[in-house]
Amino acid sequence: MRRTKRLYSPVVLLALIWVLMGETGCTAGQPGNDTVATVGDVKITRQELVDQLLANSGAQTLRTLMLRIAVDKEAAAAGIAVTDEEVEQELERLSEGYGGLENYFSAMREQLGLTRDEVRKDALYRLKLERIATMSVNVTDEEIDRYLKEHAEDFGPKTELQLSHIVTENRDDAEKVLKKLEDGGDFAELAQEFSVDGWTASQGGDLGWMEIGDPFVDQAVVDAVSELEVGQIAGPIETEAGYEIVMLTGRKDTPAMGREAARQEARRRLALDRAEPMAELEQALLDKYGAEIRDPELKL
Structure with a gap:
């Protein structure tokens, strides 16, 4: 994000x-x-x-x-x-x-x-x-081949997820918020009312977009939401921030980059480095x- x-x-x-x-x-x-x-x-x-x-x-x-x-x-x-x-x-x-x-x-x-x-x-x-x-x-074919091998994950398929969350200080509060959601409560309104994450609460809990594997997103959250359908909710999830209720609000799957496009991008990166x-x-x-x-x- x-x-x-x-x-x-x-x-x-x-x-x-x-x-x-x-x-x-x-x-x-x-x-x-x-x-x-x-x-x-x-x-x-x-x-x-x-x-x-x-x-x-x-x-x-x-x-x-x-x-x-x-x-x-x-x-x-x-x-x-x-x-x-x-x-x-x-x-x-x-x-x-x-x-x-x-x-x-x-x-x-x-x-x-x-x-x-x-x-x-x-x-x-x-x-x-x-x-x-x-x-x-000048960038040689051998250098491009080596770069592609060493950075294979950059050119493979990618999944981007858009998330919103509500963070509470303890599990009991998280369960109460989850119950309100199950009863039809609006996620954004509940985030503004109950989330202790002041940065996202004012935005209805919106965390923006992230790639699976993003090191700045708690792995427990990634594991919980990676298989969700858009609109579904997971939680409470215990993280360093507290107890999180997370909703998947968007998903984009990008296929692996084609061979020629990957080689061009690798050459570009190597050339820019020099x-x-x-x-x-x-x-x-x-x-x-x-x-x-x-x-x-x-x-x-």
Whole structure:
């Protein structure tokens, strides 16, 4: 399961600033003084909003835009092209652990404020950067064979489970909650009322998605829910947290990766391990294409 602190990424801020400046025909540096919000009789203008966005995150947002241009130039010069199909495959890879692509898009929207289009653009950028980083790295067939053998579990079939739980301090309390569930009680409402896990209680007990074998999930819980049907409940289960009642709310079974796809992924991992660190490559590309920030207030 994955949780990400909610924040606004440079990608989101860049899009927002463009929208703000683009409406009503505003030009760069002159967003306009039309009112975008009011609080009582106090007005907030478009100019004030853009100024605040630029002051808070303008430097990082500008760097993101410059990097995209530099990477596009280098990819074009090197003859690197990324297809829509490759972007979709990358998104599928990134969505592992989220229970599917739709859940991944929802998580990126809720946690980072990214739209689907922004997620795709970011995936495209990362793929181009990886291709640039690894285009001169040589990986032999023997190395790929060895990697596949040593990491066989990464390429085999996977099962992802979405769980919710209610944690109580003792078995008696757990049995009382279980009885309420058997009598038709709503799991999410009971989690909010009785669970001592404050982090998940406020979310109706939602634990998110996990893979079978996830080391951060108690093995007793995995054993109890792995054979359940979606909607079924197991427990009470004694764990380090207390006594848990667990409901399976989603399940996704993914078949083993095909031979050629597995070899490509193994090569990718091996090449990235040997490639120049991405942050260093990004700076090198900015230097190569003479990137220069003219406004001193936007320098990092």
